[in-house]
Amino acid sequence: MNFELNEQQSALAESLSRLLANRYPFERRRALVAAGQLHDTQTWAKLGEMGVLALTLPQAHGGFDCGARDLLPVMQSLGRALALEPVLATGVLGATAVRLAGSENEQASVLPRVATGETILAWAHDEPAARHDSVRVETRAEQKNGQWMLSGLKSPVLAAAIAGRLVVSARVAGSSSESEGLALFLVDPKQDGVSLRNFTLVDDSSASEVKLLGAVAEPLGDPFDGRRALSALKATLAAGIAGACADMAGGAQAAFELAMDYLRVRKQFGRAIGENQALRHRAADMLVCLEMARSMAMAAASAVDQPDGEEAALDLHRAKLSVARNAREVMHGAIQIHGGMGVTEECAVGHYLRRLQVLDQLFGDADAHAAHLAAAL
Amino acid sequence: MELNLSPEQRAFRDDVRAFIRDRLPADIRERLRAGNFPRKQDIIAWQRILNERGWAAPHWPKRYGGADLGQMERLILLDEIYRAPAPIPSVFNVIMLGPVLLKYGTETQKEFFLPKLLNMDLWFCQGFSEPGAGSDLASLRTSARREGDQYVVNGQKIWTSSAHHADWMFALVRTDPEARKQQGISFLLIDMKTRGISVRPIISLDGDHHLNEVFLDEVRVPVSNLVGEENKGWDCAKFLLANERTGIANVGLCRERLDYARELAAHTLQAGRPLLEDVNLRREIATLDAEIRALEITNARFLLTESEQRRLPSFASVLKLKGTEIQQAIYQLLTRIAGPAGLERRTPAEPSLAALNARYFYSRAASIYGGSSEVQKDILAKTAVG
Secondary structure, eight states: OBOOOOHHHHHHHHHHHHHHHHHOOHHHHHHHHHTTOSSOHHHHHHHHHHTGGGTTSOGGGTOOOOOHHHHHHHHHHHHHTTOOOOIIIIIIIIHHHHHHHSOHHHHHHHHHHHHHTSSOEEEEOOOTTTTTOTTOOOOEEEEETTEEEEEEEEEEEETGGGOSEEEEEEESSSOTTOSSSEEEEEEOSSSTTEEEEEEEOTTSOEEEEEEEEEEEEEESSOTTOHHHHHHHHHHHHHHHHHHHHHHHHHHHHHHHHHHHHHHHHOEETTEEGGGSHHHHHHHHHHHHHHHHHHHHHHHHHHHHHOTTSTTHHHHHHHHHHHHHHHHHHHHHHHHHHTGGGGGSTTSTHHHHHHHHHHHHHTTSOHHHHHHHHHHHO | OBOSOOHHHHHHHHHHHHHHHHHSOHHHHHHHHTTOOOOHHHHHHHHHHHHHTTOSSTTSOGGGTOOOOOHHHHHHHHHHHHHTTOOOOOIIIIIIIHHHHHHHOOHHHHHHHHHHHHTTSSOEEEEOOBTTBSSSGGGOOOEEEEETTEEEEEEEEESOTTTTTOSEEEEEEESOTTSOTTTTEEEEEEETTSTTEEEEEEEOTTSSEEEEEEEEEEEEEEGGGEESSTTBHHHHHHHHHHHGGGGTTOHHHHHHHHHHHHHHHHHOEETTEEGGGOHHHHHHHHHHHHHHHHHHHHHHHHHHOHHHHHHOTTHHHHHHHHHHHHHHHHHHHHHHHHGGGGOSOOOTTSOOTHHHHHHHHHHGGGGTTTSOHHHHHHHHHHHHTO
């Protein structure tokens, strides 16, 4: 076993942290949100230049052939910075789905622009009725005059409002609860068959409800190869889990550090509040939770990169459960330590909880993964 | 980053598994599986079997009969022993005293004691805690005054596990009453048969005899039994306590006990149906399993990574706190699975579900011994807050 970043990973993590420290201090992020910006286009361009968005893409299509373990420090940094940039949507979910489901030609037509950030992909898979049933899909795909058309409702779809292409899961056969008959499609959101209701989520990030009514779509790979589509879909969700876990672990780290700083500087009754044993012990509890979250973020990344590893099948579920719960403990503690300030909008610490609230609900929440593990005992 | 075992490490694990399968006496395995403590003779017998294979002391150098294994292999070996379940090599002999002798002992001490520690020819107990020195160990008062080539030891030790089984004790004693707290302490090896030693049992919450008070009244110990320098015993103690880290998380124990919880629930009927069909119980087991995995990775991450140790020097407190919390939760869960059938008191020798209640009661000590959870939190807070 080895738990260290390699040189390339450390170098990227360092330059990304520098970039975000410069471009994404909390006040700047607040200003972006106040101005109604969905993300920061200049930072986005930099992320493209740095190769962050190309990390897991194939070399043949402008990528670096890296994996979830390479994304881990990247997603942690973005979580720390509370970044609104749609890296999870396009660089993790969209990129994985197209890479695994698309033919070489289909990949070649999309991925090079995804790698640079010029095209943003949105992963349109979740449906309101499915809730945390990860492969329940009602959206239908039908062929008319040699053209594939999709109909259904996808929500929430992260970053759909700024996406150049949607990657949509739909079924060519079977009923909604079956895992057979699924296929993945690329959809241009700027067409009559697609209508978006855009909103922001509780963490200020952008998402949409996507209504498909005979939307023209290009299949990724053979639409009748349900096995390939299902495996790409599952791998995409797995990559999403690893990305979300890394982001949550990064957020927990940042919230923890803010709380520790506050314990040292905030004075009450004539001394730093961090001298009180009750708060010191809370800090220790938070530190334990933080370390557990960090470990399980690694487990998730490892499970994505090495799906045949002995623990991989369970680790994704354990990780989503464990990281969410442990990170939540850290964030609750961090808010508590900040006292009244902790529950204000102007204080960064509470925003980590808001972000966690979104990430916990993506790709199955802690309860859903606990239930899955319980059933698999 | 690599979380999977290498092919060599997997092969080593297979070796260990095969060895344990072939050599672990079935009755020992069954006793431990049912939740009983190993008997004295179980511990001795199994450690001798391990010693035949050179595995009694995974981390000692080969020259002294150890296996000289790397950290990962040590973790694998310990994990497999716990999972069997088999008794782990004597913590007092192998984890605590052996490394202290290797680092601070004289050649004579090494040659005399190390082989006997390995083969359990001598059983050591640990004379650290005193009535006035628990978590605050350095306030110990047991004194040793020098008379010629002997120390004369007077005082009292308490919570001494297995003192009633022990042939010898390694003890911290105060050799300089004038010196400041941590100074003036020495590390002595004391033959339990020496005149002036009396051992009184402390019956613990589980109704069993693990703990003792040890009274030392004008006990004469040859100066040649001093380990390290006089008044430098605190160095030995700190080194010894730091060596506890490898086993501190008890990952394999947690895994084995949770596996038994699942097995027991599958064979326990409630209203004619296996208890394991209960959704809430399944979810509780699954959640504990996820926590054990988090502990396992955290354990390996810190033990195997120097940069992580530097980042969080107090990492052992994380492992102790979380490991204890999970262990205690599982021991309690086992009693809930045993249900009313676990309530009937039996002697420890009789097989019964009451063993699970006994283990649960005794498990409450886990967050008290070896530095209470509150002390661990103080240590972590010092790192985190300052």
